[in-house]
Amino acid sequence: MENCCLHPRQWRGRRMHRITADWSRSLGKSSLTVRAMDCVTSTAVLSLLLGCVGVFSLFKLLRCLRMKARLQDAVVVITGATSGLGRECAKVFHAVGAKLVLCGRNREALGQLAKELAASRASEVQTHTPRMVTFDLADTGATVAAAAEILQCFGHVDVLINNAGVSYRGTILDTPVDVDRRVMETNYFGPVALTKALLPSMVQRRRGHVVAISSVQGKISVPFRSAYAASKHATQAFCDCLRAELEQHGVAVTVLSPGYIRTNLSLNAIAADGSRYGVMDETTAQGRVPADVARDVLAAVAKKKEDVVLASLAPSLAIYLRTLAPALFFRLMASRARKEQKPKDS
Numbered sequence: 001m002e003n004c005c006l007h008p009r010q011w012r013g014r015r016m017h018r019i020t021a022d023w024s025r026s027l028g029k030s031s032l033t034v035r036a037m038d039c040v041t042s043t044a045v046l047s048l049l050l051g052c053v054g055v056f057s058l059f060k061l062l063r064c065l066r067m068k069a070r071l072q073d074a075v076v077v078i079t080g081a082t083s084g085l086g087r088e089c090a091k092v093f094h095a096v097g098a099k100l101v102l103c104g105r106n107r108e109a110l111g112q113l114a115k116e117l118a119a120s121r122a123s124e125v126q127t128h129t130p131r132m133v134t135f136d137l138a139d140t141g142a143t144v145a146a147a148a149e150i151l152q153c154f155g156h157v158d159v160l161i162n163n164a165g166v167s168y169r170g171t172i173l174d175t176p177v178d179v180d181r182r183v184m185e186t187n188y189f190g191p192v193a194l195t196k197a198l199l200p201s202m203v204q205r206r207r208g209h210v211v212a213i214s215s216v217q218g219k220i221s222v223p224f225r226s227a228y229a230a231s232k233h234a235t236q237a238f239c240d241c242l243r244a245e246l247e248q249h250g251v252a253v254t255v256l257s258p259g260y261i262r263t264n265l266s267l268n269a270i271a272a273d274g275s276r277y278g279v280m281d282e283t284t285a286q287g288r289v290p291a292d293v294a295r296d297v298l299a300a301v302a303k304k305k306e307d308v309v310l311a312s313l314a315p316s317l318a319i320y321l322r323t324l325a326p327a328l329f330f331r332l333m334a335s336r337a338r339k340e341q342k343p344k345d346s
């Protein structure tokens, strides 16, 4: 009732005062509560986050283990196992317990690798003694005969890794078509013949996996590599058809397109006159370590990826540029060709 004696303005003032006091008191209490609740929520959110990360990592680890387990005891054929990437692939697939059929032309080099694999007993899984089949991919008859030999090794093939290949360095103007044919025989017709010879058995079992080691140059063409880029483009095209046609038969297809790898590829490349190029290109020398690329190959095969580019930012962007801004890409390649003049290093 005291309020009635007050002037309305005073009354309003007091009421305001009381309200503010109540409010600040409750605010004091609630800010404590809010802080406590904040603490609880942030702890909860943090543990939820950590939990998620934990579950996710565990899930990834399990998936990785399961995928590697899928390759345990799988029959894996690797062409070009005598050197570079193929050799490193042999090591990683052997370590996860695959039954390997190692292919190449050099029997001695294959034997050396088999000995090395036998000596590396560091793996926790049961490993298998690899078999060896030697043949020249440029010889279709020999390749078809080799396919029969490959099938006899373990009775069937689960994964065929078409890795063997030869590179080329030269100007189109100076290169006779015979040289183009040689590159195509090794990089394209050989793997196609081998694949076709092994496919019926895969289709019959409704199981199988064909893997191609292509190249970034299967997606974009760089000057002075015409025959090589053409063979890799052809590989990509063949595999894309193969994937579509064989899906209904339970056979998977993976195309891997690496950038530069530190191997003997440029040393072993064919020059315009058909001779061995014999130069270690700087780009190749600075490329990725083959063992690292082999681990990426293993992961892609285990996950049955369809198409993987294993390259750094610049080549990956170049692939997009070729599609999205072809005129710009062509101008860049022409300027590169002008600068290089000779098919030396690129």
Ligand SMILES: NC(=O)c1ccc[n+]([C@@H]2O[C@H](COP(=O)([O-])OP(=O)(O)OC[C@H]3O[C@@H](n4cnc5c(N)ncnc54)[C@H](OP(=O)(O)O)[C@@H]3O)[C@@H](O)[C@H]2O)c1
Pocket (backbone or CB within 6 Å): 079, 080, 081, 082, 083, 084, 085, 086, 103, 104, 105, 106, 109, 135, 136, 137, 138, 162, 163, 164, 165, 166, 167, 186, 213, 214, 215, 216, 257, 258, 259, 260, 261, 262, 263, 264, 265, 266, 268, 284, 287
């Ligand atoms: N290095 C790179 O920068 C790079 C980049 C992208 C893609 N790649 C690709 O990676 C794959 C492996 O090459 P790499 O770099 O490891 O080169 P590499 O060290 O020269 O190995 C090539 C392999 O292919 C085999 N080979 C060559 N011609 C053959 C033939 N006519 N018949 C049967 N086997 C043959 C060789 O074995 P024999 O000599 O015992 O026959 C050798 O094992 C190739 O397909 C290549 O195109 C390489």
Ligand SMILES: *[C@@H]1O[C@H](CO)[C@@H](O)[C@H](O)[C@H]1NC(C)=O
Pocket (backbone or CB within 6 Å): 082, 083, 084, 087, 262, 263, 264, 290
């Ligand atoms: C390159 O060739 C040499 C000689 O044949 C060999 O010793 C070496 O292991 C090869 N390098 C790779 C990465 O395969």
